Amino acid sequence: MAVAARTAELPRSVEEIRADFPILSREFGGRRVAYLDSAATAQKPEAVIEAISSYYRRSNANVHRSMHELAAEAEHLYEGGRAKVASLVGAPPREIVFVRNATEAINLVRYTWAREHVGAGDVVLISEMEHHSNVVPWQLLCQEQGAELQYLRVDDQGRLDLAELDERLAGGRVRLVAVAHVSNVLGTINPVGEISERAHAAGAMVLLDGSQAVPQMPVDVKVTGADFYAFTGHKMIGPTGIGVLWARRELLEEMPPFLGGGSMIKAVEDDHSTWATVPAKFEAGTPAIAEGVGLGAAADYLAALGMDAVRAHEVEVTAYALDRISALDGVTVHGPPDAAERGSLVSFAVEGIHPHDLAELCNREAVCIRAGHHCAQPLMRRLGVPATARASFSVYNTTAEVDRLIGALENAKRIFGV
Amino acid sequence: MDQLYREFILDHYKTPRNFGELEQRDAEFQDRNPLCGDEMGVHIKLAGDRIEDLRFHGTGCAISQATASIISDELKGKTVAEVAGLDRNFVTEEIGIELSPTRLKCGLLSLKVVQGALLGTDEWPSGTPEQDPDASEVARLRNEI
Numbered sequence: 001m002a003v004a005a006r007t008a009e010l011p012r013s014v015e016e017i018r019a020d021f022p023i024l025s026r027e028f029g030g031r032r033v034a035y036l037d038s039a040a041t042a043q044k045p046e047a048v049i050e051a052i053s054s055y056y057r058r059s060n061a062n063v064h065r066s067m068h069e070l071a072a073e074a075e076h077l078y079e080g081g082r083a084k085v086a087s088l089v090g091a092p093p094r095e096i097v098f099v100r101n102a103t104e105a106i107n108l109v110r111y112t113w114a115r116e117h118v119g120a121g122d123v124v125l126i127s128e129m130e131h132h133s134n135v136v137p138w139q140l141l142c143q144e145q146g147a148e149l150q151y152l153r154v155d156d157q158g159r160l161d162l163a164e165l166d167e168r169l170a171g172g173r174v175r176l177v178a179v180a181h182v183s184n185v186l187g188t189i190n191p192v193g194e195i196s197e198r199a200h201a202a203g204a205m206v207l208l209d210g211s212q213a214v215p216q217m218p219v220d221v222k223v224t225g226a227d228f229y230a231f232t233g234h235k236m237i238g239p240t241g242i243g244v245l246w247a248r249r250e251l252l253e254e255m256p257p258f259l260g261g262g263s264m265i266k267a268v269e270d271d272h273s274t275w276a277t278v279p280a281k282f283e284a285g286t287p288a289i290a291e292g293v294g295l296g297a298a299a300d301y302l303a304a305l306g307m308d309a310v311r312a313h314e315v316e317v318t319a320y321a322l323d324r325i326s327a328l329d330g331v332t333v334h335g336p337p338d339a340a341e342r343g344s345l346v347s348f349a350v351e352g353i354h355p356h357d358l359a360e361l362c363n364r365e366a367v368c369i370r371a372g373h374h375c376a377q378p379l380m381r382r383l384g385v386p387a388t389a390r391a392s393f394s395v396y397n398t399t400a401e402v403d404r405l406i407g408a409l410e411n412a413k414r415i416f417g418v
Numbered sequence: 419m420d421q422l423y424r425e426f427i428l429d430h431y432k433t434p435r436n437f438g439e440l441e442q443r444d445a446e447f448q449d450r451n452p453l454c455g456d457e458m459g460v461h462i463k464l465a466g467d468r469i470e471d472l473r474f475h476g477t478g479c480a481i482s483q484a485t486a487s488i489i490s491d492e493l494k495g496k497t498v499a500e501v502a503g504l505d506r507n508f509v510t511e512e513i514g515i516e517l518s519p520t521r522l523k524c525g526l527l528s529l530k531v532v533q534g535a536l537l538g539t540d541e542w543p544s545g546t547p548e549q550d551p552d553a554s555e556v557a558r559l560r561n562e563i
Binding site: 357360377386417 | 420422423428453454455456457477478479480481483520521524
Protein backbone atom coordinates (compact mmCIF):
# COMPACT_ATOMS: atom_id res chain seq x y z
CA MET A 1 0.00 0.00 0.00
CA ALA A 2 2.92 2.34 0.66
CA VAL A 3 3.76 2.23 -3.03
CA ALA A 4 0.21 3.06 -4.02
CA ALA A 5 0.15 5.98 -1.61
CA ARG A 6 3.40 7.35 -3.00
CA THR A 7 2.30 7.16 -6.63
CA ALA A 8 -0.89 9.01 -5.72
CA GLU A 9 1.02 12.08 -4.57
CA LEU A 10 1.31 15.06 -6.88
CA PRO A 11 4.92 15.56 -8.01
CA ARG A 12 4.72 19.27 -7.20
CA SER A 13 2.92 21.34 -4.58
CA VAL A 14 -0.55 22.66 -5.37
CA GLU A 15 0.85 26.19 -5.03
CA GLU A 16 3.36 25.41 -7.78
CA ILE A 17 0.64 23.89 -9.91
CA ARG A 18 -1.58 26.95 -9.37
CA ALA A 19 1.24 29.14 -10.65
CA ASP A 20 0.98 27.32 -13.99
CA PHE A 21 -2.54 28.69 -14.48
CA PRO A 22 -2.27 32.43 -15.22
CA ILE A 23 -5.99 33.13 -14.78
CA LEU A 24 -5.90 32.06 -11.13
CA SER A 25 -4.03 35.24 -10.26
CA ARG A 26 -6.93 37.45 -11.38
CA GLU A 27 -8.64 39.54 -8.75
CA PHE A 28 -12.14 40.94 -8.53
CA GLY A 29 -12.79 43.74 -6.06
CA GLY A 30 -9.40 43.14 -4.51
CA ARG A 31 -10.07 39.45 -3.97
CA ARG A 32 -8.21 36.63 -5.67
CA VAL A 33 -10.56 34.57 -7.82
CA ALA A 34 -11.60 31.19 -6.37
CA TYR A 35 -12.59 29.25 -9.45
CA LEU A 36 -14.92 26.42 -8.38
CA ASP A 37 -16.56 25.79 -11.75
CA SER A 38 -14.17 23.41 -13.50
CA ALA A 39 -16.96 20.94 -14.29
CA ALA A 40 -18.30 23.60 -16.66
CA THR A 41 -14.91 24.34 -18.13
CA ALA A 42 -11.45 24.01 -16.64
CA GLN A 43 -8.78 26.70 -16.62
CA LYS A 44 -5.73 26.31 -18.88
CA PRO A 45 -2.10 26.00 -17.85
CA GLU A 46 0.62 28.06 -19.48
CA ALA A 47 1.80 24.90 -21.29
CA VAL A 48 -1.49 24.67 -23.21
CA ILE A 49 -1.68 28.39 -23.94
CA GLU A 50 1.95 28.38 -25.08
CA ALA A 51 1.47 25.30 -27.30
CA ILE A 52 -1.39 27.02 -29.14
CA SER A 53 0.39 30.36 -29.34
CA SER A 54 3.61 28.76 -30.51
CA TYR A 55 1.77 26.74 -33.12
CA TYR A 56 0.37 29.92 -34.68
CA ARG A 57 3.62 31.86 -34.31
CA ARG A 58 5.95 29.21 -35.67
CA SER A 59 4.26 26.27 -37.31
CA ASN A 60 0.88 27.20 -38.82
CA ALA A 61 0.04 25.37 -42.07
CA ASN A 62 -2.73 23.11 -43.26
CA VAL A 63 -2.36 19.46 -42.40
CA HIS A 64 -2.59 16.39 -44.61
CA ARG A 65 -2.12 18.02 -48.01
CA SER A 66 0.94 20.19 -48.48
CA MET A 67 4.52 19.22 -49.23
CA HIS A 68 6.37 22.06 -47.55
CA GLU A 69 8.26 22.06 -44.29
CA LEU A 70 5.69 24.05 -42.31
CA ALA A 71 2.94 21.63 -43.30
CA ALA A 72 5.05 18.70 -42.19
CA GLU A 73 5.66 20.42 -38.88
CA ALA A 74 1.97 21.26 -38.42
CA GLU A 75 0.99 17.69 -39.17
CA HIS A 76 3.62 16.38 -36.80
CA LEU A 77 2.28 18.60 -34.00
CA TYR A 78 -1.38 17.85 -34.71
CA GLU A 79 -0.90 14.09 -34.95
CA GLY A 80 1.36 14.32 -31.93
CA GLY A 81 -1.58 15.83 -30.08
CA ARG A 82 -3.72 12.87 -31.08
CA ALA A 83 -1.07 10.45 -29.85
CA LYS A 84 -0.79 12.20 -26.48
CA VAL A 85 -4.55 12.15 -25.93
CA ALA A 86 -4.66 8.52 -27.01
CA SER A 87 -1.95 7.63 -24.53
CA LEU A 88 -3.83 9.35 -21.68
CA VAL A 89 -6.90 7.15 -22.21
CA GLY A 90 -5.14 3.93 -23.17
CA ALA A 91 -6.09 3.86 -26.83
CA PRO A 92 -4.13 3.60 -30.08
CA PRO A 93 -4.03 7.01 -31.85
CA ARG A 94 -5.86 5.58 -34.84
CA GLU A 95 -8.96 5.09 -32.68
CA ILE A 96 -9.08 8.72 -31.55
CA VAL A 97 -11.48 10.74 -33.73
CA PHE A 98 -11.18 14.49 -33.21
CA VAL A 99 -14.52 16.27 -33.18
CA ARG A 100 -15.70 19.63 -31.84
CA ASN A 101 -16.80 18.49 -28.39
CA ALA A 102 -18.51 15.59 -26.62
CA THR A 103 -21.86 16.69 -28.02
CA GLU A 104 -20.55 16.27 -31.55
CA ALA A 105 -18.99 12.92 -30.66
CA ILE A 106 -22.38 11.63 -29.49
CA ASN A 107 -24.13 13.08 -32.50
CA LEU A 108 -21.57 11.38 -34.74
CA VAL A 109 -22.65 8.03 -33.30
CA ARG A 110 -26.31 8.99 -33.65
CA TYR A 111 -25.91 9.84 -37.36
CA THR A 112 -23.70 6.91 -38.30
CA TRP A 113 -23.81 3.70 -36.25
CA ALA A 114 -27.20 4.32 -34.63
CA ARG A 115 -29.06 5.07 -37.83
CA GLU A 116 -28.03 1.69 -39.19
CA HIS A 117 -28.59 -0.31 -36.01
CA VAL A 118 -31.51 1.24 -34.15
CA GLY A 119 -34.84 0.69 -35.89
CA ALA A 120 -38.56 0.82 -35.23
CA GLY A 121 -39.47 -0.74 -31.89
CA ASP A 122 -35.86 -0.82 -30.65
CA VAL A 123 -34.88 0.85 -27.40
CA VAL A 124 -32.16 3.37 -26.58
CA LEU A 125 -31.55 3.23 -22.84
CA ILE A 126 -30.13 6.30 -21.11
CA SER A 127 -30.39 7.44 -17.48
CA GLU A 128 -32.08 10.22 -15.56
CA MET A 129 -28.70 11.77 -14.76
CA GLU A 130 -27.63 12.46 -18.35
CA HIS A 131 -26.42 15.81 -19.61
CA HIS A 132 -28.60 17.13 -22.44
CA SER A 133 -25.77 16.18 -24.81
CA ASN A 134 -26.58 12.54 -24.07
CA VAL A 135 -30.36 13.01 -24.12
CA VAL A 136 -31.35 15.16 -27.08
CA PRO A 137 -29.42 13.25 -29.80
CA TRP A 138 -31.24 10.08 -28.73
CA GLN A 139 -34.61 11.81 -28.62
CA LEU A 140 -34.00 12.92 -32.20
CA LEU A 141 -32.84 9.46 -33.27
CA CYS A 142 -35.83 7.75 -31.68
CA GLN A 143 -38.24 10.20 -33.30
CA GLU A 144 -36.58 9.61 -36.66
CA GLN A 145 -36.43 5.83 -36.40
CA GLY A 146 -39.62 5.10 -34.50
CA ALA A 147 -37.53 3.75 -31.63
CA GLU A 148 -38.20 4.20 -27.94
CA LEU A 149 -36.13 6.20 -25.45
CA GLN A 150 -36.07 4.75 -21.94
CA TYR A 151 -34.52 6.15 -18.77
CA LEU A 152 -32.79 4.27 -15.95
CA ARG A 153 -33.92 5.72 -12.63
CA VAL A 154 -31.58 7.50 -10.25
CA ASP A 155 -32.06 6.52 -6.61
CA ASP A 156 -32.13 8.95 -3.70
CA GLN A 157 -28.36 8.72 -3.25
CA GLY A 158 -27.78 9.49 -6.90
CA ARG A 159 -27.00 5.97 -8.04
CA LEU A 160 -28.21 3.81 -10.90
CA ASP A 161 -29.76 0.47 -10.07
CA LEU A 162 -28.11 -2.44 -11.90
CA ALA A 163 -31.16 -4.65 -11.21
CA GLU A 164 -33.27 -2.18 -13.15
CA LEU A 165 -30.69 -2.26 -15.94
CA ASP A 166 -31.05 -6.05 -16.07
CA GLU A 167 -34.84 -5.78 -16.22
CA ARG A 168 -34.72 -3.33 -19.10
CA LEU A 169 -32.15 -5.42 -20.97
CA ALA A 170 -34.23 -8.56 -20.44
CA GLY A 171 -36.93 -6.99 -22.62
CA GLY A 172 -34.61 -7.82 -25.53
CA ARG A 173 -35.20 -4.56 -27.39
CA VAL A 174 -32.30 -2.46 -26.09
CA ARG A 175 -29.79 -1.73 -28.86
CA LEU A 176 -27.77 0.96 -27.11
CA VAL A 177 -27.06 1.89 -23.50
CA ALA A 178 -25.77 5.49 -23.32
CA VAL A 179 -24.77 6.81 -19.89
CA ALA A 180 -22.39 9.22 -18.23
CA HIS A 181 -19.18 7.81 -16.78
CA VAL A 182 -19.34 10.52 -14.08
CA SER A 183 -22.41 12.70 -13.50
CA ASN A 184 -21.94 16.45 -13.97
CA VAL A 185 -24.59 17.20 -11.33
CA LEU A 186 -24.50 14.40 -8.77
CA GLY A 187 -20.85 13.49 -9.13
CA THR A 188 -21.83 9.84 -9.21
CA ILE A 189 -19.17 7.55 -10.68
CA ASN A 190 -21.19 4.95 -12.50
CA PRO A 191 -20.12 1.27 -12.49
CA VAL A 192 -19.35 1.42 -16.19
CA GLY A 193 -17.53 -1.91 -16.38
CA GLU A 194 -20.55 -3.76 -15.04
CA ILE A 195 -22.96 -1.76 -17.17
CA SER A 196 -20.94 -2.63 -20.29
CA GLU A 197 -20.74 -6.31 -19.37
CA ARG A 198 -24.48 -6.62 -18.79
CA ALA A 199 -25.39 -4.62 -21.88
CA HIS A 200 -23.09 -6.71 -24.07
CA ALA A 201 -24.50 -9.95 -22.65
CA ALA A 202 -27.91 -8.72 -23.80
CA GLY A 203 -26.62 -7.81 -27.26
CA ALA A 204 -26.65 -4.04 -26.71
CA MET A 205 -23.85 -1.59 -27.47
CA VAL A 206 -22.53 0.91 -24.91
CA LEU A 207 -21.72 4.60 -25.27
CA LEU A 208 -20.13 6.40 -22.34
CA ASP A 209 -20.05 10.17 -21.92
CA GLY A 210 -16.65 10.64 -20.31
CA SER A 211 -16.64 14.45 -20.28
CA GLN A 212 -16.39 14.62 -16.49
CA ALA A 213 -14.30 11.46 -16.05
CA VAL A 214 -11.24 12.03 -18.25
CA PRO A 215 -10.27 15.33 -16.55
CA GLN A 216 -10.22 13.90 -13.05
CA MET A 217 -9.39 10.21 -12.90
CA PRO A 218 -7.39 7.52 -14.67
CA VAL A 219 -9.47 6.34 -17.61
CA ASP A 220 -8.61 3.39 -19.80
CA VAL A 221 -11.28 3.24 -22.47
CA LYS A 222 -10.79 -0.49 -22.95
CA VAL A 223 -11.28 -1.20 -19.25
CA THR A 224 -14.61 0.65 -19.29
CA GLY A 225 -15.84 -1.98 -21.73
CA ALA A 226 -17.55 0.72 -23.79
CA ASP A 227 -17.98 0.56 -27.55
CA PHE A 228 -18.02 4.35 -27.83
CA TYR A 229 -16.38 6.78 -25.43
CA ALA A 230 -16.98 10.53 -25.86
CA PHE A 231 -15.17 13.37 -24.10
CA THR A 232 -14.40 17.02 -24.53
CA GLY A 233 -11.14 18.97 -24.50
CA HIS A 234 -12.01 22.10 -22.58
CA LYS A 235 -12.98 20.32 -19.38
CA MET A 236 -9.59 18.54 -19.29
CA ILE A 237 -7.65 21.84 -19.16
CA GLY A 238 -7.43 21.88 -22.97
CA PRO A 239 -8.88 24.34 -25.46
CA THR A 240 -12.51 24.71 -26.52
CA GLY A 241 -13.53 23.56 -29.98
CA ILE A 242 -12.07 20.08 -29.78
CA GLY A 243 -13.33 16.81 -28.37
CA VAL A 244 -12.86 13.11 -28.91
CA LEU A 245 -14.83 10.09 -29.95
CA TRP A 246 -13.09 6.83 -29.21
CA ALA A 247 -14.26 3.52 -30.67
CA ARG A 248 -12.49 0.30 -31.58
CA ARG A 249 -10.89 0.46 -35.00
CA GLU A 250 -13.00 -2.33 -36.53
CA LEU A 251 -16.15 -0.59 -35.38
CA LEU A 252 -15.02 2.75 -36.80
CA GLU A 253 -14.18 1.01 -40.07
CA GLU A 254 -17.66 -0.55 -40.32
CA MET A 255 -19.45 2.72 -39.63
CA PRO A 256 -20.56 4.95 -42.51
CA PRO A 257 -18.96 8.42 -42.67
CA PHE A 258 -20.44 11.37 -40.78
CA LEU A 259 -19.76 14.69 -42.53
CA GLY A 260 -18.69 14.60 -46.18
CA GLY A 261 -15.93 16.80 -47.58
CA GLY A 262 -12.19 17.14 -47.89
CA SER A 263 -9.73 14.97 -45.96
CA MET A 264 -12.25 12.19 -45.31
CA ILE A 265 -12.00 10.73 -48.81
CA LYS A 266 -9.68 8.35 -50.60
CA ALA A 267 -10.96 9.17 -54.08
CA VAL A 268 -13.81 11.32 -55.38
CA GLU A 269 -15.47 10.11 -58.58
CA ASP A 270 -18.19 12.12 -60.33
CA ASP A 271 -21.04 10.33 -58.63
CA HIS A 272 -19.53 8.68 -55.58
CA SER A 273 -16.49 8.58 -53.36
CA THR A 274 -14.45 6.15 -51.33
CA TRP A 275 -13.39 6.87 -47.79
CA ALA A 276 -10.08 7.57 -46.14
CA THR A 277 -8.94 5.20 -43.44
CA VAL A 278 -9.97 5.93 -39.86
CA PRO A 279 -9.88 8.29 -38.11
CA ALA A 280 -9.62 10.61 -41.15
CA LYS A 281 -12.90 9.17 -42.47
CA PHE A 282 -14.68 11.07 -39.70
CA GLU A 283 -12.72 14.32 -39.88
CA ALA A 284 -14.05 16.19 -42.89
CA GLY A 285 -12.59 19.59 -43.70
CA THR A 286 -9.65 21.39 -42.15
CA PRO A 287 -9.61 20.28 -38.53
CA ALA A 288 -9.08 22.33 -35.38
CA ILE A 289 -5.31 22.05 -35.73
CA ALA A 290 -4.18 24.47 -33.03
CA GLU A 291 -6.76 22.97 -30.68
CA GLY A 292 -5.45 19.48 -31.38
CA VAL A 293 -1.96 20.68 -30.52
CA GLY A 294 -3.27 22.37 -27.38
CA LEU A 295 -5.20 19.29 -26.32
CA GLY A 296 -2.04 17.25 -26.69
CA ALA A 297 -0.27 19.68 -24.34
CA ALA A 298 -3.15 19.32 -21.86
CA ALA A 299 -2.89 15.54 -21.97
CA ASP A 300 0.86 15.78 -21.41
CA TYR A 301 0.37 18.12 -18.47
CA LEU A 302 -2.12 15.76 -16.82
CA ALA A 303 0.02 12.71 -17.54
CA ALA A 304 3.04 14.39 -15.93
CA LEU A 305 1.04 15.01 -12.76
CA GLY A 306 -0.31 11.46 -12.91
CA MET A 307 -4.04 10.88 -13.04
CA ASP A 308 -3.95 8.81 -9.83
CA ALA A 309 -2.46 11.79 -8.05
CA VAL A 310 -4.90 14.23 -9.66
CA ARG A 311 -7.76 12.04 -8.48
CA ALA A 312 -6.33 11.70 -4.96
CA HIS A 313 -5.96 15.47 -4.62
CA GLU A 314 -9.49 16.10 -5.87
CA VAL A 315 -10.98 13.48 -3.56
CA GLU A 316 -9.31 15.26 -0.65
CA VAL A 317 -10.74 18.67 -1.62
CA THR A 318 -14.16 17.16 -2.39
CA ALA A 319 -14.30 15.30 0.93
CA TYR A 320 -13.45 18.52 2.76
CA ALA A 321 -16.14 20.41 0.81
CA LEU A 322 -18.73 17.71 1.47
CA ASP A 323 -18.01 17.87 5.20
CA ARG A 324 -18.13 21.63 5.44
CA ILE A 325 -21.15 22.18 3.18
CA SER A 326 -23.13 19.40 4.87
CA ALA A 327 -22.40 20.96 8.26
CA LEU A 328 -24.28 24.16 7.34
CA ASP A 329 -27.85 24.42 8.62
CA GLY A 330 -30.62 23.98 6.08
CA VAL A 331 -28.37 22.49 3.39
CA THR A 332 -29.18 19.47 1.24
CA VAL A 333 -26.33 17.83 -0.65
CA HIS A 334 -27.28 15.87 -3.77
CA GLY A 335 -25.56 12.66 -4.87
CA PRO A 336 -23.54 9.92 -3.15
CA PRO A 337 -22.51 10.81 0.42
CA ASP A 338 -18.93 9.49 0.20
CA ALA A 339 -16.24 11.45 -1.65
CA ALA A 340 -14.49 8.19 -2.57
CA GLU A 341 -17.40 7.19 -4.77
CA ARG A 342 -18.05 10.50 -6.43
CA GLY A 343 -16.36 12.89 -8.79
CA SER A 344 -14.89 16.21 -7.73
CA LEU A 345 -18.01 18.28 -7.35
CA VAL A 346 -20.73 19.01 -4.83
CA SER A 347 -24.27 20.02 -5.84
CA PHE A 348 -26.37 21.43 -3.05
CA ALA A 349 -29.41 23.42 -2.06
CA VAL A 350 -29.77 25.92 0.77
CA GLU A 351 -33.31 26.12 2.09
CA GLY A 352 -34.84 29.54 1.49
CA ILE A 353 -32.20 30.74 -0.99
CA HIS A 354 -32.47 30.08 -4.69
CA PRO A 355 -29.24 28.75 -6.26
CA HIS A 356 -28.94 31.86 -8.46
CA ASP A 357 -28.91 34.07 -5.46
CA LEU A 358 -26.28 31.87 -3.85
CA ALA A 359 -24.12 32.07 -6.96
CA GLU A 360 -24.53 35.83 -7.13
CA LEU A 361 -23.58 36.29 -3.49
CA CYS A 362 -20.58 33.98 -3.90
CA ASN A 363 -19.57 36.06 -6.90
CA ARG A 364 -19.45 39.18 -4.69
CA GLU A 365 -16.59 37.47 -2.92
CA ALA A 366 -14.91 36.34 -6.15
CA VAL A 367 -15.98 32.74 -5.56
CA CYS A 368 -17.15 31.26 -8.87
CA ILE A 369 -19.77 28.54 -8.54
CA ARG A 370 -22.48 27.51 -10.95
CA ALA A 371 -26.22 27.65 -10.43
CA GLY A 372 -28.87 26.31 -12.74
CA HIS A 373 -30.06 23.10 -14.30
CA HIS A 374 -26.56 22.16 -15.51
CA CYS A 375 -27.99 21.00 -18.84
CA ALA A 376 -29.75 18.17 -16.98
CA GLN A 377 -33.43 19.08 -16.84
CA PRO A 378 -34.67 15.45 -16.60
CA LEU A 379 -32.49 15.08 -13.49
CA MET A 380 -33.80 18.34 -11.99
CA ARG A 381 -37.33 16.93 -12.33
CA ARG A 382 -36.19 13.68 -10.70
CA LEU A 383 -34.65 15.61 -7.79
CA GLY A 384 -37.74 17.82 -7.59
CA VAL A 385 -35.73 21.04 -7.75
CA PRO A 386 -35.70 23.83 -10.36
CA ALA A 387 -31.93 24.19 -10.11
CA THR A 388 -28.94 23.40 -7.91
CA ALA A 389 -25.84 25.24 -6.85
CA ARG A 390 -22.64 23.39 -7.76
CA ALA A 391 -19.04 23.78 -6.67
CA SER A 392 -16.60 21.72 -8.72
CA PHE A 393 -12.89 21.19 -8.25
CA SER A 394 -9.82 20.61 -10.34
CA VAL A 395 -6.22 19.83 -9.53
CA TYR A 396 -5.52 23.53 -8.88
CA ASN A 397 -8.17 23.96 -6.18
CA THR A 398 -7.45 24.02 -2.45
CA THR A 399 -9.31 23.54 0.80
CA ALA A 400 -8.63 27.23 1.51
CA GLU A 401 -10.85 28.03 -1.48
CA VAL A 402 -13.53 25.76 -0.01
CA ASP A 403 -13.27 27.85 3.18
CA ARG A 404 -13.98 30.96 1.15
CA LEU A 405 -17.02 29.25 -0.38
CA ILE A 406 -18.28 28.42 3.10
CA GLY A 407 -17.77 32.02 4.18
CA ALA A 408 -19.77 33.24 1.18
CA LEU A 409 -22.56 30.75 1.89
CA GLU A 410 -22.71 31.81 5.54
CA ASN A 411 -22.94 35.43 4.42
CA ALA A 412 -25.78 34.54 2.01
CA LYS A 413 -27.62 32.82 4.83
CA ARG A 414 -27.18 35.92 6.98
CA ILE A 415 -28.53 38.23 4.26
CA PHE A 416 -31.54 36.02 3.62
CA GLY A 417 -32.13 35.44 7.30
CA VAL A 418 -32.12 31.65 7.01
CA MET B 419 -25.83 46.70 3.14
CA ASP B 420 -26.21 44.74 -0.06
CA GLN B 421 -27.72 46.91 -2.83
CA LEU B 422 -29.42 44.05 -4.63
CA TYR B 423 -30.51 41.97 -1.65
CA ARG B 424 -31.79 44.82 0.50
CA GLU B 425 -34.77 44.42 2.80
CA PHE B 426 -37.28 45.72 0.23
CA ILE B 427 -36.38 42.95 -2.26
CA LEU B 428 -36.12 40.20 0.33
CA ASP B 429 -39.49 41.16 1.80
CA HIS B 430 -41.16 40.82 -1.61
CA TYR B 431 -39.32 37.54 -2.19
CA LYS B 432 -40.43 36.02 1.08
CA THR B 433 -44.01 37.30 0.99
CA PRO B 434 -44.80 37.99 -2.65
CA ARG B 435 -47.87 40.11 -3.44
CA ASN B 436 -50.42 39.01 -6.03
CA PHE B 437 -49.13 35.46 -6.24
CA GLY B 438 -51.42 32.50 -6.87
CA GLU B 439 -54.10 31.79 -9.43
CA LEU B 440 -57.22 33.51 -10.74
CA GLU B 441 -60.22 31.24 -11.23
CA GLN B 442 -61.74 33.73 -13.65
CA ARG B 443 -59.21 35.05 -16.09
CA ASP B 444 -59.15 36.55 -19.56
CA ALA B 445 -55.52 35.95 -20.41
CA GLU B 446 -52.63 33.82 -19.23
CA PHE B 447 -49.08 32.99 -20.25
CA GLN B 448 -46.24 30.90 -18.93
CA ASP B 449 -42.58 30.91 -19.76
CA ARG B 450 -39.20 29.94 -18.46
CA ASN B 451 -35.78 31.45 -18.49
CA PRO B 452 -33.88 28.98 -20.67
CA LEU B 453 -30.59 29.84 -19.02
CA CYS B 454 -31.62 28.74 -15.57
CA GLY B 455 -34.97 26.97 -15.82
CA ASP B 456 -36.84 29.52 -13.69
CA GLU B 457 -40.56 29.38 -14.42
CA MET B 458 -43.12 32.16 -14.28
CA GLY B 459 -46.78 32.21 -15.20
CA VAL B 460 -49.46 34.89 -14.96
CA HIS B 461 -53.26 34.98 -14.88
CA ILE B 462 -54.91 38.28 -15.85
CA LYS B 463 -58.47 39.53 -15.47
CA LEU B 464 -59.40 42.46 -17.70
CA ALA B 465 -62.01 45.18 -17.38
CA GLY B 466 -62.36 46.44 -20.93
CA ASP B 467 -58.77 46.82 -22.04
CA ARG B 468 -57.43 47.48 -18.57
CA ILE B 469 -55.82 45.01 -16.18
CA GLU B 470 -58.28 44.64 -13.32
CA ASP B 471 -56.42 41.95 -11.45
CA LEU B 472 -53.48 39.58 -11.95
CA ARG B 473 -51.65 36.77 -10.20
CA PHE B 474 -48.17 35.42 -10.80
CA HIS B 475 -47.03 31.90 -10.06
CA GLY B 476 -43.78 30.01 -10.51
CA THR B 477 -40.41 29.27 -9.01
CA GLY B 478 -37.23 31.23 -9.27
CA CYS B 479 -34.58 33.35 -7.64
CA ALA B 480 -35.18 36.28 -5.32
CA ILE B 481 -34.85 38.73 -8.19
CA SER B 482 -37.43 37.08 -10.46
CA GLN B 483 -39.93 36.50 -7.67
CA ALA B 484 -39.52 39.88 -5.99
CA THR B 485 -39.71 41.74 -9.30
CA ALA B 486 -43.01 40.08 -10.15
CA SER B 487 -44.36 41.02 -6.73
CA ILE B 488 -43.11 44.61 -6.94
CA ILE B 489 -44.50 45.35 -10.41
CA SER B 490 -47.80 43.54 -9.81
CA ASP B 491 -49.63 46.45 -8.13
CA GLU B 492 -48.23 48.90 -10.68
CA LEU B 493 -49.62 46.82 -13.53
CA LYS B 494 -53.17 46.93 -12.22
CA GLY B 495 -55.16 49.60 -14.06
CA LYS B 496 -52.81 49.73 -17.03
CA THR B 497 -54.26 49.33 -20.53
CA VAL B 498 -53.01 46.75 -22.99
CA ALA B 499 -51.41 49.56 -25.01
CA GLU B 500 -49.64 50.85 -21.93
CA VAL B 501 -48.31 47.38 -21.11
CA ALA B 502 -46.99 47.12 -24.68
CA GLY B 503 -44.88 50.23 -24.06
CA LEU B 504 -43.19 48.94 -20.90
CA ASP B 505 -39.51 48.01 -21.06
CA ARG B 506 -36.59 47.26 -18.77
CA ASN B 507 -36.62 50.82 -17.44
CA PHE B 508 -40.07 50.28 -15.98
CA VAL B 509 -38.79 47.27 -14.08
CA THR B 510 -35.49 48.75 -12.90
CA GLU B 511 -37.24 51.94 -11.74
CA GLU B 512 -39.78 49.93 -9.81
CA ILE B 513 -37.17 47.86 -8.03
CA GLY B 514 -34.86 50.86 -7.68
CA ILE B 515 -31.68 49.27 -8.97
CA GLU B 516 -29.97 48.51 -12.26
CA LEU B 517 -29.62 44.80 -12.98
CA SER B 518 -26.37 43.24 -14.17
CA PRO B 519 -26.43 41.47 -17.55
CA THR B 520 -26.52 38.09 -15.82
CA ARG B 521 -29.59 39.01 -13.78
CA LEU B 522 -31.52 41.08 -16.31
CA LYS B 523 -33.63 38.17 -17.53
CA CYS B 524 -34.46 37.21 -13.95
CA GLY B 525 -35.85 40.72 -13.50
CA LEU B 526 -37.71 40.87 -16.81
CA LEU B 527 -39.34 37.43 -16.84
CA SER B 528 -42.48 38.69 -15.06
CA LEU B 529 -42.98 41.56 -17.51
CA LYS B 530 -42.33 39.17 -20.39
CA VAL B 531 -45.14 36.83 -19.37
CA VAL B 532 -47.57 39.75 -18.85
CA GLN B 533 -46.77 41.05 -22.34
CA GLY B 534 -47.07 37.49 -23.62
CA ALA B 535 -50.53 37.13 -22.10
CA LEU B 536 -51.86 40.46 -23.37
CA LEU B 537 -50.03 40.92 -26.68
CA GLY B 538 -49.54 37.32 -27.76
CA THR B 539 -45.81 37.93 -28.20
CA ASP B 540 -42.98 35.63 -27.19
CA GLU B 541 -40.37 38.38 -27.18
CA TRP B 542 -38.27 39.63 -24.28
CA PRO B 543 -39.14 43.19 -23.23
CA SER B 544 -37.27 45.99 -24.92
CA GLY B 545 -33.82 46.49 -23.43
CA THR B 546 -33.04 42.79 -22.92
CA PRO B 547 -29.75 41.79 -24.55
CA GLU B 548 -31.35 39.12 -26.71
CA GLN B 549 -34.11 41.46 -27.84
CA ASP B 550 -31.86 44.38 -28.66
CA PRO B 551 -28.23 43.25 -28.91
CA ASP B 552 -26.78 46.64 -29.85
CA ALA B 553 -28.32 48.55 -26.97
CA SER B 554 -27.63 45.83 -24.49
CA GLU B 555 -25.65 45.73 -21.32
CA VAL B 556 -23.56 43.03 -22.93
CA ALA B 557 -22.60 45.35 -25.78
CA ARG B 558 -21.77 48.10 -23.32
CA LEU B 559 -19.54 45.75 -21.36
CA ARG B 560 -17.93 44.48 -24.52
CA ASN B 561 -16.86 48.03 -25.32
CA GLU B 562 -15.48 48.48 -21.84
CA ILE B 563 -13.43 45.33 -22.07
